Amino acid sequence: xxxxxxxxxxxxxxxxxxxxxxxxxxxxxxxxxxxxxxxxxxxxxxxxxxxxxxxxxxxxxxxxxxxxxxxxxxxxxxxxxxxxxxxxxxxxxxxxxxxxxxxxxxxxxxxxxxxxxxxxxxxxxxxxxxxxxxxxxxxxxxxxxxxxxxxxxxxxxxxxxxxxxxxxxxxxxxxxxxxxxxxxxxxxxxxxxxxxxxxxxxxxxxxxxxxxxxxxxxxxxxxxxxxxxxxxxxxxxxxxxxxxxxxxxxxxxxxxxxxxxxxxxxxxxxxxxxxxxxxxxxxxxxxxxxxxxxxxxxxxxxxxxxxxxxxxxxxxxxxxxxxxxxxxxxxxxxxxxxxxxxxxxxxxxxxxxxxxxxxxxxxxxxxxxxxxxxxxxxxxxxxxxxxxxxxxxxxxxxxxxxxxxxxxxxxxxxxxxxxxxxxxxxxxxxxxxxxxxxxxxxxxxxxxxxxxxxxxxxxxxxxxxxxxxxxxxxxxxxxxxxxxxxxxxxxxxxxxxxxxxxxxxxxxxxxxxxxxxxxxxxxxxxxxxxx
Ligand code: NAP
Numbered sequence: 001x002x003x004x005x006x007x008x009x010x011x012x013x014x015x016x017x018x019x020x021x022x023x024x025x026x027x028x029x030x031x032x033x034x035x036x037x038x039x040x041x042x043x044x045x046x047x048x049x050x051x052x053x054x055x056x057x058x059x060x061x062x063x064x065x066x067x068x069x070x071x072x073x074x075x076x077x078x079x080x081x082x083x084x085x086x087x088x089x090x091x092x093x094x095x096x097x098x099x100x101x102x103x104x105x106x107x108x109x110x111x112x113x114x115x116x117x118x119x120x121x122x123x124x125x126x127x128x129x130x131x132x133x134x135x136x137x138x139x140x141x142x143x144x145x146x147x148x149x150x151x152x153x154x155x156x157x158x159x160x161x162x163x164x165x166x167x168x169x170x171x172x173x174x175x176x177x178x179x180x181x182x183x184x185x186x187x188x189x190x191x192x193x194x195x196x197x198x199x200x201x202x203x204x205x206x207x208x209x210x211x212x213x214x215x216x217x218x219x220x221x222x223x224x225x226x227x228x229x230x231x232x233x234x235x236x237x238x239x240x241x242x243x244x245x246x247x248x249x250x251x252x253x254x255x256x257x258x259x260x261x262x263x264x265x266x267x268x269x270x271x272x273x274x275x276x277x278x279x280x281x282x283x284x285x286x287x288x289x290x291x292x293x294x295x296x297x298x299x300x301x302x303x304x305x306x307x308x309x310x311x312x313x314x315x316x317x318x319x320x321x322x323x324x325x326x327x328x329x330x331x332x333x334x335x336x337x338x339x340x341x342x343x344x345x346x347x348x349x350x351x352x353x354x355x356x357x358x359x360x361x362x363x364x365x366x367x368x369x370x371x372x373x374x375x376x377x378x379x380x381x382x383x384x385x386x387x388x389x390x391x392x393x394x395x396x397x398x399x400x401x402x403x404x405x406x407x408x409x410x411x412x413x414x415x416x417x418x419x420x421x422x423x424x425x426x427x428x429x430x431x432x433x434x435x436x437x438x439x440x441x442x443x444x445x446x447x448x449x450x451x452x453x454x455x456x457x458x459x460x461x462x463x464x465x466x467x468x469x470x471x472x473x474x475x476x477x478x479x480x481x482x483x484x485x486x487x488x489x490x491x492x493x494x495x496x497x498x499x500x501x502x503x504x505x506x507x508x509x510x511x512x513x514x515x516x517x518x519x520x521x522x523x524x525x526x527x528x529x530x531x
Contacts, residue, residue, distance in 0.1 A: 011051035012212030022221035051213030052152035052181035068115035077200035094335035114177035147492035149179030151236030158241035167197035171239030188221035268395035270307035276429035294456035299334025300399035357385035383415035421471025
């Protein structure tokens with residue numbers, strides 16, 4: 001077993017300048033851990049960002065192959081942490097070993113996939129428009145562009161994914177793959193897990209000869225740590241996963257800097273599901289079962305949790321809601337990540353229940369006992385009331401479903417039009433109702449980053465085509481994704497070169513195409529050299 005220090009990890013060194021500490025808490029027993037973790041101080045935050053900027057002076061010119069070697073090594077070192085990593089994270093989050101084992105595979109898989117993408121090389125998005133010296137009325141210059149790393153990136157770990165959206169999760173993997181040093185603000189819910197990751201990453205840094213400032217871990221259970229980090233003048237971008245309140249505060253602070261920087265924050269989402277009438281008729285039982293399984297997966301603590309379900313009113317709809325309520329009530333309440341998640345859920349549900357237009361069908365309360373837990377909850381309102389009350393779009397981060405029942409197709413359209421931005425939307429429909437579902441599908445496309453047909457939004461594939469983002473308040477940057485390999489674009493900045501001599505151009509843009517990558521040359525995808 002590793003003896004944990006409770007220290008910050010700054011550019012390869014452990015650091016403990018502060019005097020205030022916090023511990024993790026086992027959510028199954030509410031008992032505190034034995035290791036005292038030190039909140040990072042202003043000096044430590046400065047040291048981490050300054051070391052990252054120093055490291056960037058070297059890594060900005062590293063080849064893709066060299067960056068790829070580091071990513072592979074990091075994945076190997078994470079796996080080498082073995083069962084201790086799984087057990088530590090399970091103790092800090094209560095997520096369970098099967099789920100955590102899968103999440104570890106996803107995390108190392110992301111790093112390894114980025115390594116492959118780097119070795120292939122086309123991720124720099126080389127675009128070349130060659131000169132047209134004879135163009136009238138004026139000649140066209142030669143313009144060539146590609147993407148470059150942006151500089152030191154701050155990543156805020158999420159509470160609900162201690163591996164895949166944390167110290168070496170998707171934001172960090174994509175920032176590293178782009179060629180940037182990363183400073184992680186660890187989530188206070190799983191500091192021991194974060195420390196184990198830091199040890200593995202530092203071993204990978206040493207083995208691959210990267211500069212020590214390539215990675216730092218700042219521990220902290222106070223907003224000051226994050227706030228000071230974002231304000232540091234040498235920081236270039238921020239990746240965040242968490243609450244709307246936290247993400248918005250970070251975004252606002254970054255915008256108020258003397259030199260604002262981009263914040264890629266993935267925040268609250270209620271992930272609307274629309275169930276069309278024929279789908280209820282054809283498969284009420286499997287639909288209710290599938291939806292309940294998705295809504296209670298991981299005790300509902302997924303950003304893609306299907307929190308709100310739209311239906312047209314009918315006897316079948318009312319029967320479906322009752323059957324769904326019974327299924328939710330029969331499922332055991334899961335363990336929540338921590339006290340803040342439990343109290344946040346309690347407040348959010350209470351705020352919704354306080355609206356006179358909302359009826360609670362089951363649940364709505366904290367479950368007494370050893371663990372942090374909230375009863376599986378089902379509530380109901382009307383389409384008209386939903387459309388009139390923006391407060392009904394609050395995120396209930398847990399096993400909670402709000403049904404919105406519309407009396408007519410027009411009322412349903414009005415309710416869907418009122419939706420704020422979300423990560424996903426889902427339609428359940430039969431082939432016989434494609435025409436009637438299409439207008440809703442078109443409408444929902446304006447609201448989300450990912451549209452599903454006859455599926456469930458939990459479970460986000462890590463592939464090139466993935467879009468895990470959406471209009472505000474789902475994110476602060478709707479044109480980008482935090483899952484999937486185009487996520488690397490967030491941490492790269494395009495630069496165009498006009499009329500540069502070939503030998504001054506980066507290899508990716510040279511006439512001979514020495515890297516043999518895909519490029520768009522005069523509008524056509526090609527691996528050809530330019531004659
Ligand atoms: P959070 O409160 O937003 O915290 C996430 C991280 O941001 C933590 O490291 C936190 O630091 C930091 N932070 C929060 N507010 C900040 C501020 N004003 N300035 C600087 N840093 C700040 O999220 P959480 O702890 O994971 O969970 C709380 C709630 O977030 C949940 O109940 C849920 O509603 C929502 N959530 C949503 C998603 C999603 O994907 N949609 C995922 C997770 C959580 P400190 O804790 O040290 O203050």
